[in-house]
Amino acid sequence: MRIAILGFGSVGRGIARALAEKDLGIVVTALADSRSGLIRPEGIDIEAALARKEETGLCGESGVAAPDIAIHADYDCLVEVTPTDAVTGEPALTHIRTAIERGKHVVTSNKGPIALAYAELQDAAARQQVALRYEATVCGAIPLVHAMQEGLAGNTMQRLYGVLNGTCNFILTRMSEEGLTYEQALLEARELGYAEADPTYDVKGIDAAIKLVILANTVFGQKAVLDDVEVTGIDQLTPDALRLAEEQESTIRLIGEIAPSEKILRVSPRIIPKTHPLVVEGTLNAVTVETDMAGEITLIGKGAGSTETASAVIGDLIAIQSRHVQGS
Amino acid sequence: MRIAILGFGSVGRGIARALAEKDLGIVVTALADSRSGLIRPEGIDIEAALARKEETGLCGESGVAAPDIAIHADYDCLVEVTPTDAVTGEPALTHIRTAIERGKHVVTSNKGPIALAYAELQDAAARQQVALRYEATVCGAIPLVHAMQEGLAGNTMQRLYGVLNGTCNFILTRMSEEGLTYEQALLEARELGYAEADPTYDVKGIDAAIKLVILANTVFGQKAVLDDVEVTGIDQLTPDALRLAEEQESTIRLIGEIAPSEKILRVSPRIIPKTHPLVVEGTLNAVTVETDMAGEITLIGKGAGSTETASAVIGDLIAIQSRHVQGS
Numbered sequence: 001m002r003i004a005i006l007g008f009g010s011v012g013r014g015i016a017r018a019l020a021e022k023d024l025g026i027v028v029t030a031l032a033d034s035r036s037g038l039i040r041p042e043g044i045d046i047e048a049a050l051a052r053k054e055e056t057g058l059c060g061e062s063g064v065a066a067p068d069i070a071i072h073a074d075y076d077c078l079v080e081v082t083p084t085d086a087v088t089g090e091p092a093l094t095h096i097r098t099a100i101e102r103g104k105h106v107v108t109s110n111k112g113p114i115a116l117a118y119a120e121l122q123d124a125a126a127r128q129q130v131a132l133r134y135e136a137t138v139c140g141a142i143p144l145v146h147a148m149q150e151g152l153a154g155n156t157m158q159r160l161y162g163v164l165n166g167t168c169n170f171i172l173t174r175m176s177e178e179g180l181t182y183e184q185a186l187l188e189a190r191e192l193g194y195a196e197a198d199p200t201y202d203v204k205g206i207d208a209a210i211k212l213v214i215l216a217n218t219v220f221g222q223k224a225v226l227d228d229v230e231v232t233g234i235d236q237l238t239p240d241a242l243r244l245a246e247e248q249e250s251t252i253r254l255i256g257e258i259a260p261s262e263k264i265l266r267v268s269p270r271i272i273p274k275t276h277p278l279v280v281e282g283t284l285n286a287v288t289v290e291t292d293m294a295g296e297i298t299l300i301g302k303g304a305g306s307t308e309t310a311s312a313v314i315g316d317l318i319a320i321q322s323r324h325v326q327g328s
Numbered sequence: 329m330r331i332a333i334l335g336f337g338s339v340g341r342g343i344a345r346a347l348a349e350k351d352l353g354i355v356v357t358a359l360a361d362s363r364s365g366l367i368r369p370e371g372i373d374i375e376a377a378l379a380r381k382e383e384t385g386l387c388g389e390s391g392v393a394a395p396d397i398a399i400h401a402d403y404d405c406l407v408e409v410t411p412t413d414a415v416t417g418e419p420a421l422t423h424i425r426t427a428i429e430r431g432k433h434v435v436t437s438n439k440g441p442i443a444l445a446y447a448e449l450q451d452a453a454a455r456q457q458v459a460l461r462y463e464a465t466v467c468g469a470i471p472l473v474h475a476m477q478e479g480l481a482g483n484t485m486q487r488l489y490g491v492l493n494g495t496c497n498f499i500l501t502r503m504s505e506e507g508l509t510y511e512q513a514l515l516e517a518r519e520l521g522y523a524e525a526d527p528t529y530d531v532k533g534i535d536a537a538i539k540l541v542i543l544a545n546t547v548f549g550q551k552a553v554l555d556d557v558e559v560t561g562i563d564q565l566t567p568d569a570l571r572l573a574e575e576q577e578s579t580i581r582l583i584g585e586i587a588p589s590e591k592i593l594r595v596s597p598r599i600i601p602k603t604h605p606l607v608v609e610g611t612l613n614a615v616t617v618e619t620d621m622a623g624e625i626t627l628i629g630k631g632a633g634s635t636e637t638a639s640a641v642i643g644d645l646i647a648i649q650s651r652h653v654q655g656s
Contacts, residue, residue, distance in 0.1 A: 141622035143479020151471020154642035293639035294469035311621035314482035
């Protein structure tokens with residue numbers, strides 16, 4: 001299978017490195033970062049591109065740009081991992097639309113296009129008989145979409161709830177374990193690289209809400225938008241609240257929940273017993289799905305990181321390769 | 329897709345009921361219990377067969393037996409859920425061999441054939457270009473094989489460890505929570521239907537060891553047999569041992585572990601911190617896999633039960649249907 005990788009930041013490089021190290025039958029025929037690109041129908045020398053990127057900051061030639069690759073390059077599947085605005089979905093959305101209209105499969109780690117335009121993109125993909133996969137958009141390395149759409153196929157999904165944001169989980173873990181204030185724990189998260197300089201997107205629950213929209217639309221068949229999610233962040237939580245929870249052998253976690261029968265689509269800090277499987281430590285993510293046949297299934301793993309995201313993208317690529325490109 | 333169901337105990341009936349209730353595009357063309365069978369190329373009336381089974385104890389006609397169906401009936405996929413000896417693998421093994429040799433796909437919940445003859449059966453399936461799936465043989469409703477072979481495809485599996493037997497987990501949970509002796513907890517498990525009259529198979533770790541052999545051979549590419557597993561059961565554990573663990577904020581669980589690089593293939597009671605994701609309550613199962621890219625992924629869910637087993641079988645059927653029978 002021939003792929004084009006748009007985006008050569010830590011995720012794109014992680015994918016390229018894994019493909020270079022593992023013999024998966026996947027050839028990279030095009031590659032772009034924000035300022036350069038490379039098209040090689042016979043296959044790109046990944047090691048050389050990685051070295052060039054490290055030395056010069058460019059992966060390819062300055063005359064070649066990501067949109068050109070989406071439109072003109074020769075590939076079976078587009079891997080869309082550009083730095084993309086999660087709210088507008090661009091530039092990933094345009095790249096994905098272009099590839100699908102050309103009859104190409106798409107794998108993306110970008111939340112924006114899937115949260116904003118899933119129905120449109122899925123309709124286009126169905127019309128063009130191509131696959132659109134997005135495992136990496138929710139919960140990083142956890143094969144959550146795979147598990148729900150394939151492993152648990154045939155089940156009716158009744159409810160989903162979980163820890164969808166590792167930054168908040170780290171802050172809450174530290175507040176609970178060490179009695180830190182929110183501000184102290186946030187500072188620690190920043191120092192460790194778990195929180196951005198502007199942490200709004202994480203701590204206000206927006207990141208978790210976007211993931212919830214993706215799951216609501218893709219797994220629960222809803223047509224939700226970000227505004228439909230009732231969101232409360234963790235930035236108003238006090239050490240007192242955590243101490244009170246502690247007295248009941250419980251703790252507080254930021255939980256996203258989808259429960260169609262109760263019209264619940266909500267992100268909020270919740271008190272949960274410490275023995276509950278969703279009480280995970282540090283930056284982990286954890287999700288429980290309630291189903292009609294399988295009962296409750298919980299998945300726990302790393303929700304972020306470039307290698308972890310690369311893992312999810314590669315799982316999607318192999319799924320497409322085995323089912324659509326070579327047959328299986 | 330047309331399927332033949334061999335075995336009409338609680339699992340077989342659970343599968344049939346789910347297929348009757350859900351519109352999955354799967355038609356049952358043959359059906360057998362231990363004393364009767366039914367072949368209807370146009371499709372069996374499931375509700376009628378369930379009612380007949382309940383009234384008469386027979387699902388079909390007394391002249392039709394499971395082996396006849398495997399050999400002669402018209403189906404795309406055999407569903408092998410007969411009561412089968414986990415040590416000899418019969419009669420399931422013969423049924424599965426027959427179906428594969430006829431070029432039919434196979435889904436089974438029977439551990440014996442997969443633990444005993446995986447390499448042989450997989451080779452035959454590859455030769456005949458059919459699928460052999462067995463999600464229900466390990467950890468009931470948890471889509472563990474799906475997650476490892478598909479969601480985490482591309483990862484190298486470095487280690488797997490987990491709670492693979494719900495009966496033992498229930499007994500250990502009760503010993504830990506209530507300070508019961510092993511005998512008291514076993515009695516309670518029996519009263520609740522979680523342990524057999526002869527609990528040897530569960531409490532000596534044999535059931536967990538068979539599941540470990542299946543995972544070692546299917547996911548880790550080993551050629552292990554039951555004798556290769558170093559097995560210690562839970563029947564010698566004292567309340568004192570649990571009390572000592574408790575003093576270290578830990579508890580004891582029966583853990584199966586596969587670690588190829590250390591040549592570990594072992595089932596044994598282990599002390600683990602109470603905050604560890606594998607410390608699950610009651611009859612739950614929980615498995616952690618360590619991978620090169622996705623890091624550690626943990627899956628938790630019900631490890632037994634007829635509806636839960638049916639869920640796993642149906643997930644496998646849908647996977648076969650979408651990839652092999654209708655294309656996707």
